[in-house]
Amino acid sequence: MVRAAVLPAVGAPLEIAEIELPDPGPGQVRVRLAAAGVCHSDLSLTNGTMRLPVPAVLGHEGAGTVVAVGEGVTEVSLGSEVVLNWAPSCGSCHPCLLGEVWLCAEALSGAAAVHARRADDGSDLHPGLNVAAFAEETVVPVSCLLPAPEGVPLTEAALLGCAVLTGYGAVHHSARVRAGETVAVYGVGGVGLAALQSARIAGASRIVAVDVSPAKEELARAAGATDYVVASETTAREIRALTGKQGVDVAVECVGRASAIRTAWESTRRGGRTTVVGIGGKDQQVTFNALEIFHWGRTLTGCVYGDSVPARDVPILAEHVRAGRLDLDMLVTERIGLEGIPAAFENMLAGKGGRALVTF
Template identity: 85%
Template sequence: MVRAAVFPAVGAPMEIADIDLPEPGPGQVRVRLAAAGVCHSDLSLANGTMRVPVPAVLGHEGAGTVVSVGEGVTHVAPGDGVVLNWAPSCGSCHACELGEVWLCAHALAGSANVHARRSSDGSELHPGLNVAAFAEETVVAGNCVLPVPDGVPLTDAALLGCAVLTGYGAVHHSARVRKGETVAVHGVGGLGLAALQAARVAGASRIVAVDVSPDKEELARRAGATDYVVASDTTARDIRALTGKQGVDVAVECVGRAATIRAAWDSTRRGGRTTVVGIGGKDQEVTFNALELFHWGRTLSGCVYGNSDPSADLPVLAEHIREGRLDLSVLVTDRIGLDGIPAAFDNMLAGKGGRALVVF
């Protein structure tokens, strides 16, 4: 029996409850969590923007220690530190055959056979985004865990499971930022802070951070921003003024709102590139006219999980961390317990702070 944050229904208050976990079956791993990041995707699941069966244990950005393994698991052993991989690729679907493992058609089927239950009444709990990291322990499919790279503290490693992989990948894999280019990052939460650091690693010459809150400027500059713009109706114009009226080469949108996506697009130069990482609802519609698409010659692309392959990218990120080019501590503004998750959601909605980290 372990403690977990249970979401009984969409929009319903979170409950801290005791849950019972099964022993790991063939191909499964039981993990004791060290930490779990509170991501905007968790909020999107809790409020119904994205669908999830309920009741559920959410949380998908985590790291911990292997407690036990089921038959056939050989890549990790009890006592190993692991990062949770919420979107493991199957290796055989059309996307995987194309090398686009971040679009795997079966990525969210990893823990379909893991049935945690509420201790009080035996009701079955869905493992949100495969890994159910908002719990002291979890049981996941073996391909949902990757060894923690050497030199990365276990608690910090939780951030590698989503924010850092996504932010780094958005800059390096999706937008393909080149040395000397200019970059604007719209949204300075945990993901945006990771993207700012990734732009610095890429050698961007000017890095503009954009957020609705003026209070985040110091945090953004610690992450690598050279300039800071408070979001408004003139955001694109303000960014263009910083770049000789040309606009930036690359914009990374980390909010998922129509107005922010449009501002990110408008803030790029002719021929510029906009990568949308933020997850918005179906009601967030963005419009463009045919003439501007032709005239500006810009590129707009979606980005899932940073277009990353976790098994290949984690060693690269670890090297940047060991060499001091990535500082994971900059992302974390709040360290909380399980009961602090609702307040972390409220802070996201209010545009406050960076990443909240549940530390067990």
């Protein structure tokens, strides 16, 4: 038995409970977690913004060590250090065949996900986003694993599984930021901090960080921001003032609110690009009129998992880490145990800090 953070029902508080894991079956692997990041997507699952079966063990950003393997597993062995991949691609659906593996139709179906049981009442536990990382150990399909990169501590490598892949991918794959361009990043949480660093790596000439909290300015500047704007009704105007009244070339929205998406779009120049990373509720309606769409010639795109190919991009990110261009440790503003996850959710709602990291 191992300890885990269990969501008993949508809207209910998390419970720390002992769970029983099955032995790994064919194609499955048991992993002892070293660390798991607390992501806004986990919060979205608790409050119903994103739907999943419950009760469930949440957590999808993690890294650890293989402690058991099932029949037919050759990709990893006992003692292998791995990063969890919560959205493994099937390789055969329409998006996968187009090379858009981040849009895999089967990735979130849960068909191959491994279920655990609560030790106290035997109830079935769904693995949230396939990997159930808010637990001391988890059993997953081998397709949900990536080799942990050499030279990167496991506790930091956990962040590669979501926050960094998403922030880096939003800048490099979705927005395609080019050297010399100007960039605004909305939301200075874990993903936003990764996006700021990625914009710096891309060679952006000016990087504006936007957040509701004045307290995050130092953190944002450490990540690469050249300017900091506290979010308000005049944000777009302030950003245009910083860029010769033109607006930035690219805005990356990491909040998931209609007002932030609209402001990000307005803060770009004519012909600018806005990439939406934040996950908002279906009640968050963003409106545009037909004339302004024509006149401004801007583009607005969604972004899933940073439009990333994890097997390709994690080694690239690791090289940036080893070269000192990407600082994973600075994304982490709090290290906690499983019991600290509810407080981390509250801090997230209040706009406090960067990434909270559960360490085992």
